Amino acid sequence: EAGVTQFPSHSVIEKGQTVTLRCDPISGHDNLYWYRRVMGKEIKFLLHFVKESKQDESGMPNNRFLAERTGGTYSTLKVQPAELEDSGVYFCASSQARFGTEAFFGQGTRLTVV
Amino acid sequence: AQSVTQLDSQVPVFEEAPVELRCNYSSSVSVYLFWYVQYPNQGLQLLLKYLSGSTLVKGINGFEAEFNKSQTSFHLRKPSVHISDTAEYFCAAGDVGDDKIIFGKGTRLHILP
Numbered sequence: 001e002a003g004v005t006q007f008p009s010h011s012v013i014e015k016g017q018t019v020t021l022r023c024d025p026i027s028g029h030d031n032l033y034w035y036r037r038v039m040g041k042e043i044k045f046l047l048h049f050v051k052e053s054k055q056d057e058s059g060m061p062n063n064r065f066l067a068e069r070t071g072g073t074y075s076t077l078k079v080q081p082a083e084l085e086d087s088g089v090y091f092c093a094s095s096q097a098r099f100g101t102e103a104f105f106g107q108g109t110r111l112t113v114v
Numbered sequence: 115a116q117s118v119t120q121l122d123s124q125v126p127v128f129e130e131a132p133v134e135l136r137c138n139y140s141s142s143v144s145v146y147l148f149w150y151v152q153y154p155n156q157g158l159q160l161l162l163k164y165l166s167g168s169t170l171v172k173g174i175n176g177f178e179a180e181f182n183k184s185q186t187s188f189h190l191r192k193p194s195v196h197i198s199d200t201a202e203y204f205c206a207a208g209d210v211g212d213d214k215i216i217f218g219k220g221t222r223l224h225i226l227p
Contacts, residue, residue, distance in 0.1 A: 093158075
């Protein structure tokens with residue numbers, strides 16, 4: 001069974017450019033989460049999808065970040081325009097059920113904004 | 115909302131020695147707790163979790179953790195570490211009824227030969 005897959009693994013972009021990160025969850029997992037780790041700090045929650053609906057987006061930093069999950073399958077996280085402070089590792093996770101069940105994480109996308 | 119504290123950013127341990135990685139969470143009526151591990155160049159992998167029941171939880175790779183409600187702690191232990199345990203370890207907590215989990219800052223475990 002394939003795990004959670006994230007594309008790309010690394011991305012280096014200039015300030016002001018746009019970047020789109022993609023996450024393919026484990027097949028059949030309705031719950032999809034995005035997290036971010038800025039260097040040296042904790043992994044922070046960004047948002048949670050249940051199928052195609054945003055269940056909780058309280059962790060999204062600002063309106064430069066847009067997450068979508070069309071059709072309830074893969075998800076994209078777009079940053080437009082990117083700023084230096086957006087650099088970090090973006091993790092995606094998926095789970096079959098909610099409330100304490102195991103979330104399976106992808107390897108992360110390392111985003112560097114220069 | 116939960117908060118998680120991992121007091122040690124780095125822990126050096128000699129190979130075959132025991133190790134304890136500390137984790138404290140903010141008090142909550144009902145909480146569930148996790149330890150995740152990130153090996154170099156890999157994603158996060160679940161080591162163990164506590165949802166309810168026995169306070170001593172056994173996980174993969176010989177790790178275990180004990181839920182202590184009075185001290186709001188969930189320390190991770192292993193009786194004898196190996197070079198392959200070199201990784202960063204994250205404690206995480208969530209409130210029952212809330213989907214998101216909150217992570218600590220992580221503890222890097224360095225195994226010394």
